[in-house]
Amino acid sequence: MTDKTSLEFARDILANQPFSNLLGTEIHDFGGGKAEVSMPLRPEFQQQHGFAHGGAVGYLADVAMAFAGGSVLGDSVTVEYKVNFIRPGKGDRLIGRAKVIASGRTQAVVSCEIFTADSGVDGDTEKICAAAQGTFRKV
Amino acid sequence: MTDKTSLEFARDILANQPFSNLLGTEIHDFGGGKAEVSMPLRPEFQQQHGFAHGGAVGYLADVAMAFAGGSVLGDSVTVEYKVNFIRPGKGDRLIGRAKVIASGRTQAVVSCEIFTADSGVDGDTEKICAAAQGTFRKV
Amino acid sequence: MTDKTSLEFARDILANQPFSNLLGTEIHDFGGGKAEVSMPLRPEFQQQHGFAHGGAVGYLADVAMAFAGGSVLGDSVTVEYKVNFIRPGKGDRLIGRAKVIASGRTQAVVSCEIFTADSGVDGDTEKICAAAQGTFRKV
Amino acid sequence: MTDKTSLEFARDILANQPFSNLLGTEIHDFGGGKAEVSMPLRPEFQQQHGFAHGGAVGYLADVAMAFAGGSVLGDSVTVEYKVNFIRPGKGDRLIGRAKVIASGRTQAVVSCEIFTADSGVDGDTEKICAAAQGTFRKV
DSSP states (O other), rough: OHHHHHHHHHHHHHOOOOHHHHHHOOOEEEEETTTEEEEEOGGGGGGTTTSBBBHHHHHHHHHHHHHHHHHHHHSEEEEEEEEEOSOOSSSSEEEEEEEEEEEEEEEEEEEEEEEEEETTTTTTEEEEEEEEEEEEEEE | OHHHHHHHHHHHHHHHHHHHHTOOOEEEEEETTTTEEEEOOOGGGGGTTSSSSSHHHHHHHHHHHHHHHHHHHHSEEEEEEEEOOOOOOOOEEEEEEEEEEOSSSSEEEEEOOOEEEEEETEEEEEEEEEEEEEEEEEE | OOHHHHHHHHHHHHOOOOOHHHHHHHEEEEETTTTEEEOOOOOBBOOOOOSSSSHHHHHHHHHHHHHHHHHHHSEEEEEEEEEEEEEOOOSSEEEEEEEEEEEEEEEEEEEEEEEEEEEEEEEEEEEEEEEEEEEEEEO | OOHHHHHHHHHHHHHHHHHHHHTTOEEEEEETTTTEEEEOOOOOGGGGSSSSSSSHHHHHHHHHHHHHHHHHHHSSEEEEEEEEEEOOOSSEEEEEEEEEEESSSSSSEEEEEEEEEEEEEEEEEEEEEEEEEEEEEOO
């Protein structure tokens, strides 16, 4: 299976997640214990102060880590995760980059960083927004 | 401030969260270090296997804990939280019940349980779906 | 197996943990998804400010939760836990009380509160010192 | 302050932690948001199966992250941390390597990996044993 095929496989899974469709999530990289996903920061994803709702940030961390873990485990579920909020989420979109710290036959420990991205004339400006760590288990 | 007024105050904050409006979240109890919230389990909140997306479950835990923490801290932010997934989320709706474990002048440690609820002829059947613990800080 | 026998069984396991012997840990209650343990707050368990070292507090949370989880799972291991530090640890001893939030055939989610205790003429004064939540898996 | 002086400063703090003296912890690197510490795996630090007690592993993660966080914050306390256990701890010693993911004026989010190390004729063999993430706050 080539990397391109792996990514297409991941896109199919994401396309079958109604919640990810609702939020406009895309996957850009998948395989070898890594994944990169992003979602647009639409006004309807904000909390009362105009920043990305923490629940949207946590959602993207879960998705990024689940795909990174799934790239080594196959079909798997989120056992648990924790997320630290570092900076208010604002800008064009959120990017989640996850990588497997360690994995065995049935379980993977995965970490993730979430960045806010803003497109400008000089290209993208990224700032870290949150960091997460979680446990994923093969089903 | 009466309890009823407190709850109305909390409803106003929730109504000012576009993401919570998008997801149809309601708050039923607020005050004294506790909060109860719920969201409908619409088909568009599912993952690829027909269960509630973990990101939706995590979102509701964040909301429930932020309100419980806010009831003792006032305006505050989520520093971090962790969530354990216990059972697939299915049924009519998700209910989040959070309570402050301990709080000081600037910080509260809060725990939360998320339940799935199904309405039937004999009334609601609730099952625990997830458990969370987090840190909230006054701003 | 009576409760008394269960507690004796737990005491045997604890007695076979060299690290718990080094720290003087005792178990007072065990069974039905619950456990209570304690350790003395000896001067050699302190950090540089004269309070219990966070690592000692975290250790006791791990022990309390592992026994609570083990009371429903049998022989099991700690998958992960998180601990929030609430108040500096000082006094005569630390007490850890853990209970299973939910458990299945192979896994339990457990929470724990750690208290500092000080013996006085009016009996013990307990204050909450830390709160933890973790995942335990049958082996 | 040169790096050497920073490391000496960190060694002085560690030397003032009775619990770290009891466990034989050493610090090898400190500064710029990073820290490396180690502790010997003495028989008295084991649990009932002959591996390092999880509480000892969690302790070392706390120490490593507190020093990494302290290198950017100055005097600070552990707000909370989570630790995932990856592989049983055995060998000559445990090594903890922590680095700051992000920090502001008052708070740092830090991650850590714990390795077991075994000295042999061909040099050290290291294996990852645990991974942690935590929050540290300036006092």
